[in-house]
Amino acid sequence: MRIKGMAHPPLSSAKSDAELDLSQRDFMYLHVDGQIVSASIHDIEVTSSPGKLPPKIRFPSGWLFVPEREDEVNAYLKKHGKKGLLGKLETNLTAILVSALLIIGLTIGTFTHGIPWFSQQMVDWVPDEAHETLADYVLKSIDEEWLLPSELPEDEQARIRERFYAQVQSLPPTKFQPQLEFRKSGDFPNAFALSGGVIIMLDEMVELAESDEEVDAILLHELGHIHHQHVMKRLISSSLVSATVALLTGESSGMIDTMVGAGVFLMQSGHSREAEREADEYAKASLITLHGSSEPLAKIFERLHESAMDIPEWLSTHPDMEERIEEARAP
Structure with missing residues (x-):
């Protein structure tokens, strides 16, 4: 033949x-x-x-x-x-299933462990100037599109800054010296940290707090984000997730862009909740060092919980508030 x-x-x-x-x-x-x-x-x-x-x-x-x-x-x-390897696989159901499970496991492991680990390593390579430039750019953008100038009296702003900066001196040093800024949103109470040490405290959050210690708790939570460099880590991680998903799908347009965006959000939500827990732990430990109690953190969380809109836990970038309150009061 x-x-x-x-x-x-x-x-x-x-x-x-x-x-x-x-x-x-x-x-x-x-x-x-x-x-x-x-x-x-x-x-x-x-x-x-x-x-x-x-x-x-x-x-x-x-x-x-x-x-x-x-x-x-x-x-x-x-x-x-x-038979070649591919031919053997095509006629071997067990090998096909094992191969599929290995691929799925490696893919999940890449997103849940590989990318976070790599982001942790990369953040130390980012020059300080990049952190500061990013913070300036973000602050300028949100000032133009969202935030309003603070309406807190100047002496009140100065008093909160002086108190916060004095407390920072009593805590272990962070990579970036914190810079406290005040703004107003006209919406809901909030505070957030940017890269490079910038902390934004909204007037609504100051008004929600019923004591200086509760203001301290919020500021120390944001200082925890700065201490762990969460903002830059998440930026790196988001970029890696987007690039990896686009690489796996082989394109980056139309429907794929939508899927990538949704995938990045859902994957990063888990990482964000972990970052919030780390910031909570930092604030709790700092409050105990400064005031002997972490009760102010639990109190301000309770007020935030009463004023917040409930969304499904799997869509939230923050841990469940009741869980956070319980952890704040735990020994």
């Missing part, structure tokens, strides 16, 4: 018409360009192709044969127990 196809010489992309002689039981004979290349069936290397594409047969001498039709060759190879 002879099978027609194309043959490629060793280490060459050139190709020639050829015939593969399968008339002998344990030997193959390749007829190409007036010469005969022979090999034992046990010495050839078979590279399977997906679906119905013909396999590729490589001889020990380096010659490669690709048949025009796959059926006769596959029947011969199957009869002699020769």
